[in-house]
Amino acid sequence: MKHLITLIEIFVFTFLSSQLSGQDRLSARQIADLSYEVTRVAGMEATATMTIIDDKGRERVRKTAQVMKLYDNGETEKRLVRFLAPADVKGTGLLTFDYKTKNDDIWLYLPALRKTRRIVSSEKSKSFMGSEFSYADMTPPTLDDFKFDLLGDADVRRTACWKIEMTAVDDDIADENGFSKRISFIGKQDYMIRKAIYYDIDGELHKELNVFEIKEIDPQNHKFRAMHLEMENKQNGRKSILKMEKVVFNPNVKDEYFSVRYLERE
């Protein structure tokens, strides 16, 4: 019996050792995959505030309520975003079916027109709500569109991180996403991005993202959300701050939210 316990102890130790050393040997792509997976939450509701600060310090504020849920074993993420402020865009709704392998389906509801309009999703490089965040920054990238290199280790605000370079496979992908290269600093404990540096199509330094707060919203499945992000444009001095004010993990989000019917309810 004593031999058996010793054998088990040896096995467990060996297994843990291999796991730890295995983490150290993860490839850049594997880290990117894990970084993608830890943000895939089964269902979530949130409110957020985006503060856009121009180079003269003037501020514009946008508020949204959003709800999302994963479908098709995680292959599809459905999201509904409703604008709450400012007053001139209040009630505007955006319904997105975000697919892993094909272009998204997107509907936009404009209260002034009383009409829902299907829109084309290919322009991910566009600014999101006039901020320094692009649509591509707001959703996980299609990983197969990029190649990954592990540049080494670095600490970001006292968190040990991997330094991963992500380069668009061709110019079309770079154009579509609005950057040719991104260097991400990914936490070794939670696989969450702590910082990212963006290079534009010409390879020039463009933007820097800093993530100041991360919350584990689904502790059972180790799923996380960035709660406070700041994106600084190094070329024009503008900055945008995205704060998630309330986030609720809810895998049982009502399916009816993700319909044109609900989109049109202001």
Add this chain to the structure above:
Amino acid sequence: MKLRLILVIWLSLTISLSAQDLFESAIVEGDQLSSSNYELNGHLRAVIFGGKTDNKNEAEIKSSYGEAGLKLRLRQQHFGDAFAEIRFRKGQEFNQSLSEVNLREAFVNVYLGKFDLRIGHQIVVWGRADGFNPTDNITPKNMLVRSPDEDERREGSFVLRSFYNSQLLRLEAIWAPVFTPSVLPIDVVELPEGVAFGSAHYPDANIKNGSVALKLNLISPSFEASLSYFNGYYPLPGIDMTEPRFSVSGVRFELIPRPYRMHIIGSDFATTAGSYGLRGELAYRKALNDYRKQIYIPNPDFQWVAGVDREIGDFSIVLQYIGRYVADFTEKKSPVNPFELPAFEVEMKNRLFASQLHRLSHAVSFRSAVNLLHQTLKLEFAGICNFTTEETLFRPKITYLLADAMQMTLGGEIYRGSDDTLFGLVDDLLSAIYFEMKLSF
């Protein structure tokens, strides 16, 4: 004990009824003015339109007004909500003092599982094409409204609207019991001597005068389409006339706005193909009464719109081809008999307003826009060119966001066409440049 049990049940019911998800409660709480389940929003704006005077090369103020708009929305958990929008407008328009209160919409929504019901004074918008919608015939438009926003021309009318929703299909049924006419610029057009507008012959509120419509929507993730049917009074009345009275001083008769009932069968679709959005819409219209015997009733016609839209960075464009085929079309020549001339003139004006001057007509519309300065400056250029009638309308517009919810707009509406076309007729009246400042809250 019994009382306590009732109290517990009542409390648990109250709690469950008022329970809302974060998403729903955030939408209600999003309004800073309200601390309850109502929202109060609105706008204040000042607009000035300047254009040329009729047949003179002089400028005049076509319209200038200040407007306060209030929007009230009440919510009752997931059972339903109610909405009202009221506008107060003071100023001058068409060389007349303007002071009006307009209840643009006031309706109540009830949500009953898969059924939705909306009843009240409301605007119904149908059609997936951009700006030109042959299937959009439920509620009227006021073409005399001057505003930088085209949607401001829409008017509400009393409508009962119900929906049945399934996963992919949405069936919509509409009953509009009371006829509300559209307003064309003809009301302010100068008429020849001896001709005047008489009282309109609008249908009374008899239940048989109501309009009904059905629409079946298919909304799948990659493709959406609809089939629709309308049976009722077309919002834009025709122009009938009284018997002309001839004398040595000339001819005298009255023009009578008179609506007519129509069948309209329509369909539309929207989808995407790669980086392009594709949309289309078509409708077949036929009056219930004999169009051959009444000059104010148009011929049956087919209308269709096919469009493509594309976004390239901050630039977007929508291009559409618009066509119309008029069935049983006959060319009309000016009669030799002068006593037949008034009826001929009125019939030709009806053809003009119904866009039936030609058997087949072709037009192209476009809407292009570019967002600059981090989406604070928007340059927009929209228009339509009718190749058959050689009419054009151009709408350039510049909008600048001074701050959140505060914008100023400079733009114009330029109508061009020969005197026997609709745009030519309204050119002097409606062509204008405008400036607007607007603050929303």
